[in-house]
Amino acid sequence: MPARFARPEVGTDEGGLWAMMDRQETRLQRSPFAIRDAGLRDYVQEIACRLGGTHCPDIRVHLVRTPMFNATMAPNGMMQVWTGLMLRMDNEAQLAAVLGHEIGHYVERHTLDRLRDVKSRTAFAQFLGAFGLIGMVGQLATVAGAFGYSRDQERDADRIGAVLMRKAGFDVAEASRVWANLVAEVNSRPEAERAANFPLFATHPGAEERAETLAKLAAEAPGGETGREAWQAKIRPYRREWLAEEIKRGRREESITLLTRLIAGGPEQADYLAARGEVYRLRAQEKDFDAAIADFTAAVALGGETPEAHRGLAYIFRQRNQLPEARASFQRYIEAAPQAPDVAMIRSYLEELGK
Amino acid sequence: MKTLTLALSVVVLAGCAAMAKVDSGDRTVGDRLAVNIEGAWNHLQAPGLGPAQTWTREGLTVDQLLLYSGIKNGELVHAPSRSGREKDFAFRAGMLPDEIVAMYEGMLTRDGSSFKLTRLEPSPFGGLKGFRFDFVLTRKLDNVVLSGMGWGVVSKEELFAILYMAPRLVFFSRHAAQVEKIALSAKVRE
Numbered sequence: 001m002p003a004r005f006a007r008p009e010v011g012t013d014e015g016g017l018w019a020m021m022d023r024q025e026t027r028l029q030r031s032p033f034a035i036r037d038a039g040l041r042d043y044v045q046e047i048a049c050r051l052g053g054t055h056c057p058d059i060r061v062h063l064v065r066t067p068m069f070n071a072t073m074a075p076n077g078m079m080q081v082w083t084g085l086m087l088r089m090d091n092e093a094q095l096a097a098v099l100g101h102e103i104g105h106y107v108e109r110h111t112l113d114r115l116r117d118v119k120s121r122t123a124f125a126q127f128l129g130a131f132g133l134i135g136m137v138g139q140l141a142t143v144a145g146a147f148g149y150s151r152d153q154e155r156d157a158d159r160i161g162a163v164l165m166r167k168a169g170f171d172v173a174e175a176s177r178v179w180a181n182l183v184a185e186v187n188s189r190p191e192a193e194r195a196a197n198f199p200l201f202a203t204h205p206g207a208e209e210r211a212e213t214l215a216k217l218a219a220e221a222p223g224g225e226t227g228r229e230a231w232q233a234k235i236r237p238y239r240r241e242w243l244a245e246e247i248k249r250g251r252r253e254e255s256i257t258l259l260t261r262l263i264a265g266g267p268e269q270a271d272y273l274a275a276r277g278e279v280y281r282l283r284a285q286e287k288d289f290d291a292a293i294a295d296f297t298a299a300v301a302l303g304g305e306t307p308e309a310h311r312g313l314a315y316i317f318r319q320r321n322q323l324p325e326a327r328a329s330f331q332r333y334i335e336a337a338p339q340a341p342d343v344a345m346i347r348s349y350l351e352e353l354g355k
Numbered sequence: 356m357k358t359l360t361l362a363l364s365v366v367v368l369a370g371c372a373a374m375a376k377v378d379s380g381d382r383t384v385g386d387r388l389a390v391n392i393e394g395a396w397n398h399l400q401a402p403g404l405g406p407a408q409t410w411t412r413e414g415l416t417v418d419q420l421l422l423y424s425g426i427k428n429g430e431l432v433h434a435p436s437r438s439g440r441e442k443d444f445a446f447r448a449g450m451l452p453d454e455i456v457a458m459y460e461g462m463l464t465r466d467g468s469s470f471k472l473t474r475l476e477p478s479p480f481g482g483l484k485g486f487r488f489d490f491v492l493t494r495k496l497d498n499v500v501l502s503g504m505g506w507g508v509v510s511k512e513e514l515f516a517i518l519y520m521a522p523r524l525v526f527f528s529r530h531a532a533q534v535e536k537i538a539l540s541a542k543v544r545e
C-alpha cells in the first residue's frame with residue numbers, strides 16, 4: 001500500500017479534481033439525501049478503516065438514501081455508500097468487499113490515471129461541461145462514474161480489495177457472492193428493461209467474470225469471518241425504510257429476486273415477507289395475489305409485520321369480494337397505523353364495505 | 356366552451372420547446388377534461404413531453420401543473436425513458452387510488468428523487484367520486500424540497516388527473532389556492 005496522499009497543489013490537474021470533489025462533498029453533506037445517523041455511519045466508517053489501514057484518516061464515509069446498488073470513492077477520500085447497497089449486503093464481509101474494491105481504486109489513484117489518459121479526455125471534458133451546466137454531480141457520484149474505469153483497473157481494484165479483506169480477517173468468498181447476487185437480480189429483469197443498469201454495474205463491466213476471479217482468489221486462502229450477525233443487528237432498525245424505498249422503484253422482478261434471496265438467507269423475517277407480498281400485490285400478474293396472501297399471512301403469523309401487510313391483504317380481499325376479510329384487515333391496518341397518510345381513504349373503503 | 360387557445364406570447368426556447376399563454380376562463384384539456392382558470396398560465400409545448408399537458412406559472416424548473424385527460428389502459432403517464440435506463444410507469448384500468456398514487460410516485464422518483472405521501476383521501480374530482488393526495492418531493496437534481504398535490508379519477512377505464520408541485524418555501528403557497536380552484540372546477544365529460 002502506498003503511503004497516505006498529501007493534498008495536491010491547487011494548480012495541478014489533480015488539485016483541480018480534488019477541489020471539484022471537495023465542492024461535491026460539501027453539497028452532499030447538506031443534501032436531504034445524506035443520512036445523518038451517526039451510529040450507522042460510524043459503523044460503516046469503522047469497516048472502511050479496518051480495510052484502509054493507514055489511509056483511514058483520509059477516508060470519509062457518507063451514507064446516501066437512494067435505493068440503488070452503489071458505492072464510490074473519490075480521489076479526495078469522499079466515500080459514498082447508498083442505502084440500496086446496504087439493503088443488499090448479507091454481512092460485513094460483503095460490504096467490506098465493495099468498500100475494499102473502492103479503496104483499491106483510491107490507493108491506486110485510478111481516477112487520476114483516467115483523467116490523464118488521452119482517450120478519456122473528451123469524456124472528461126463532457127463531464128465537466130455537464131457539471132457546469134447542471135451544477136451538480138450528485139447523481140453521478142464521482143468523476144469515475146462519468147467516464148468509467150478500465151477493465152484492468154477493475155481487476156486491480158478487485159485484487160486489492162481481496163487483499164485488504166483478507167488482512168482485515170474477512171472471508172473473501174463473500175466478495176464473489178456480491179457480484180453473483182447482483183447478476184442474478186439484473187438477469188431477472190424483463191428483456192425490455194435489460195438495458196437499464198445499476199450505476200455501479202454500468203461503470204464496472206464483466207460482473208460474471210469478476211465473480212469467478214474473486215471466487216478463485218478466495219479459494220487460495222479460505223476462511224475468515226463474515227460478520228453476519230453484527231451486520232444484521234446493525235441494519236435492523238433501518239430495514240423497513242429501505243424496503244419501502246426498494247418497493248417504490250417499481251422493478252418488480254428484481255425486487256422479488258432480491259427479497260426471495262433475503263428471505264432464504266436466514267431465519268424468516270416478517271418485514272422481508274411483507275415487502276415481497278407487497279411487490280407481488282403491486283405486480284398483480286396471474287397467481288401474484290395468491291403469492292402475496294401467502295407472504296402477508298406468513299408475516300402476520302411471525303409477528304412484527306408492517307401495518308402495510310394488513311392493508312395489502314385487505315386490498316386483495318376487497319378485489320376478490322371477500323368482504324368480511326377485507327373489512328377486518330383494513331381495521332387492523334388502521335389500528336396498527338392510525339397516523340398513516342391514507343387513513344381517510346381506508347375509512348371510506350370501510351364505509352363502503354358496511355358495518 | 357372554447358378549446359384551449361394557444362396563440363399570443365409564444366416563446367421559442369432552445370430545443371424546439373415553446374410556451375403558449377393560457378388565459379383565464381373555461382378551457383378543455385384533451386377531449387373530456389374541462390377546467391376553469393383564473394389568471395394566466397403558460398403551457399409548455401415541446402416534442403416528447405408525454406401525455407400530460409404541462410403548465411407553469413413561474414417556469415418549469417420552479418412549478419409544474421400536469422393535466423391528464425383520458426389516459427388509457429396500458430398508456431405511460433410520462434414520456435418514455437430515452438436511454439431505456441429508467442423504469443417506465445403505465446396506467447392500468449383496474450388501478451385503485453393507492454396504485455395510481457404509487458404510479459405517480461414511481462414517475463416522480465425515476466431520477467432518484469424522494470417522494471413522501473402525506474395524505475390520500477376520497478375527494479370529488481371532475482364531478483365524479485375521485486381522490487386527492489398530497490406529497491413532498493425532494494428533487495435529486497438540486498435537493499430542492501417541493502410540496503405537491505394531486506387529484507384523480509378513473510372514468511370509463513380512463514384516467515383523469517391533475518398534479519401540481521412547487522418549491523415548498525415560497526412558490527407552493529403562492530399558487531396552491533388557485534390550483535385547488537382549478538381542481539374543484541374540473542369536469543370530466545362522460
Ligand SMILES: [Zn+2]
Nearest residue numbers: 149154157204
Ligand atoms: Zn471499480
